[in-house]
Every structure is written in C-alpha cells, then in structure tokens.
Amino acid sequence: MEDYIIKAGAAxxxxxxxxxxxxxxxxxxxxxxxxxxxxxxxLGRLMTAGVMMGSMMKGxxxxxxxxIIGDGPIGGLTVTADxxxxxxxxxxxxxxxxxxxxxxxxxxxxxIGGGILNVIKDIGLKEPYQxxxxxxSGEIAEDITYYYAASEQVPSSVALGVLMNKENTVxxxxxxxxxxxxxxxxxxxxxxxxxxxxLDSITGLLDRDMSPEMILEHILGDFGLxxxxxxxxxxxxxxxxxxxxxxxxSIGEKDIKEMIADGEPVEVNCHFCSKHYVFTIEELNTLLxxxxxx
Numbered sequence: 001m002e003d004y005i006i007k008a009g010a011a012x013x014x015x016x017x018x019x020x021x022x023x024x025x026x027x028x029x030x031x032x033x034x035x036x037x038x039x040x041x042x043l044g045r046l047m048t049a050g051v052m053m054g055s056m057m058k059g060x061x062x063x064x065x066x067x068i069i070g071d072g073p074i075g076g077l078t079v080t081a082d083x084x085x086x087x088x089x090x091x092x093x094x095x096x097x098x099x100x101x102x103x104x105x106x107x108x109x110x111x112i113g114g115g116i117l118n119v120i121k122d123i124g125l126k127e128p129y130q131x132x133x134x135x136x137s138g139e140i141a142e143d144i145t146y147y148y149a150a151s152e153q154v155p156s157s158v159a160l161g162v163l164m165n166k167e168n169t170v171x172x173x174x175x176x177x178x179x180x181x182x183x184x185x186x187x188x189x190x191x192x193x194x195x196x197x198x199l200d201s202i203t204g205l206l207d208r209d210m211s212p213e214m215i216l217e218h219i220l221g222d223f224g225l226x227x228x229x230x231x232x233x234x235x236x237x238x239x240x241x242x243x244x245x246x247x248x249x250s251i252g253e254k255d256i257k258e259m260i261a262d263g264e265p266v267e268v269n270c271h272f273c274s275k276h277y278v279f280t281i282e283e284l285n286t287l288l289x290x291x292x293x294x
Contacts, residue, residue: 003023005020005051005233006229010223014184015178017176019177019215020176025051026040029043029235033094037106041162041164043090048161049160052175055085062123065078065119066117068115070115073098074091077112098110117144133151158176159202160174160175161203172206191222239270248284257288267279
C-alpha cells in the first residue's frame with residue numbers, strides 16, 4: 001500500500017478527521033538513519049503526526065516543524081512537513097536501545113523522557129507561529145493531543161502507531177487525528193468520546209490491514225462520514241549541494257579560512273536524509289572568494 005493521507009468530515013462538519021498510512025516513509029527513515037526499533041517507533045509516530053498536521057496547512061510554501069527535546073536516551077527528534085504530504089525527520093540518538101515497557105511494547109515514552117514539544121508553523125508571515133508545551137507522556141500521540149487542547153483550543157483525539165517485524169523492518173505505520181469544530185453539540189461530543197474509548201489500539205487496527213478510509217469508517221461511519229480528499233505522502237528532503245554551499249558561505253570568512261588551513265576536504269552531512277557532501281580545498285577557496293564579494 002502506498003503512503004497517503006485522507007481528509008474527511010462528519011456530523012455536518014462538526015467533526016474533521018485525518019488518517020494516514022506511512023509504512024514506506026517510516027521504513028525509508030529507518031534505513032537511511034540506521035534506526036533502532038524504539039527510535040523507528042518514535043520517529044515514525046512523529047512523522048505520521050507531522051504529515052497529517054502539515055496537510056492541514058493551506059499555502060504551497062507553508063512548513064510545519066515538530067521538535068521534541070527530551071531528557072531520555074533518545075535525546076530529541078525533529079520533523080518537518082509541508083502542505084503537500086512531504087515529510088522528513090531525524091533523531092539525536094538513532095541507536096538507542098531499551099527493554100519493552102510494562103505492556104510489552106516499544107518504550108517510546110522511556111526513550112524520550114520528560115521535556116518539551118515545540119510546534120512551529122511558517123505560513124509566510126513575518127515571524128513563524130510557535131507553540132510549546134511540556135510533554136505529558138513522551139508517547140507522542142498524547143502530547144500532540146495536549147498541544148491541540150492547550151495551544152490551539154481544539155479538542156482532538158490523536159492516535160499514532162508503528163509496528164515492527166521480527167527482523168526490525170517496519171510492518172505497519174499510520175494514525176489518525178479527529179477534531180471537534182467550534183459549536184459541536186454536547187450529545188455529539190458524548191457519542192464520539194464513547195466511540196473512541198471503545199476502539200482497539202491504532203496498532204491493532206493497522207495490524208488488521210485497515211486502510212485510512214477503513215479506519216475512519218470504523219470510527220465515524222455512524223456520524224455521516226464524508227471523505228474529501230486523498231493526498232500522497234512521502235519522505236522527501238530538499239537538501240542539495242547548492243544549499244549546502246550557501247550554508248558554508250553563511251558561516252563567514254574566518255571559519256572557512258580555518259577549514260582551508262586544516263588542509264583536508266570537508267564533509268557536510270544532512271541530518272534529515274544522511275546525504276554526504278564533500279568539499280575539496282579548491283572548492284572551499286572558491287566559496288571563500290564568494291564571501292569576500294558579499
């Protein structure tokens with residue numbers, strides 16, 4: 001199944017809903033970053049949240065960044081997504097290993113620990129919007145749910161899941177975000193809460209090979225579900241040699257001279273996609289000349 005996002009509504013637009021399948025993009029991240037199982041689960045959950053939250057933005061150039069800074073052994077995670085279903089991300093400690101939690105699951109909360117979640121939205125204004133909350137569990141879905149309630153005053157239910165095969169490849173990944181719109185009737189809210197409380201876990205739904213459409217039908221079928229749009233989702237990094245050259249130029253003449261004085265080629269690695277860019281002494285001299293002209 002290819003990765004994609006479904007956008008939907010229900011109950012005469014008193015409910016809006018998003019669901020995504022993200023197995024391929026999470027597996028791609030696992031491979032390029034050499035992620036341990038718990039790091040795969042943590043980054044996979046955050047990228048799944050990011051790709052759905054990014055799809056909520058309107059402008060073609062709008063960007064969303066989710067940043068978790070924790071005191072657990074994983075250190076932190078960063079994910080960036082756009083409005084077109086493209087997402088990228090990395091973890092500070094990709095090789096973190098922990099025993100299973102008390103429920104026999106990958107211990108994402110233990111890997112992240114306590115800390116903060118930053119949500120940054122660059123929608124073309126003079127300054128990006130930034131919201132910040134303290135993590136409530138480190139399990140990510142609960143933290144995103146709390147972010148929506150505390151920072152955006154939008155009652156939400158967020159479920160995110162990553163299932164691993166025995167050989168540590170990604171078996172399933174996906175999730176949903178269901179939100180109540182202003183003015184939602186009390187009776188509707190009660191019905192929806194009861195329905196969500198009765199659900200199997202998101203990993204249980206994914207393990208039954210349920211598609212995003214099937215998941216939303218399972219939850220909202222009795223609420224007049226309307227599917228509005230299906231949008232592809234993919235891991236994508238926009239780094240390039242030209243962008244890295246600009247980054248080197250931006251550090252200034254003094255630092256570039258120090259690189260040249262070392263007498264060795266310089267390797268620059270992209271955090272998001274692990275691509276390597278090597279610059280020879282001759283190329284560094286060319287960039288140095290550019291800084292002098294600026």
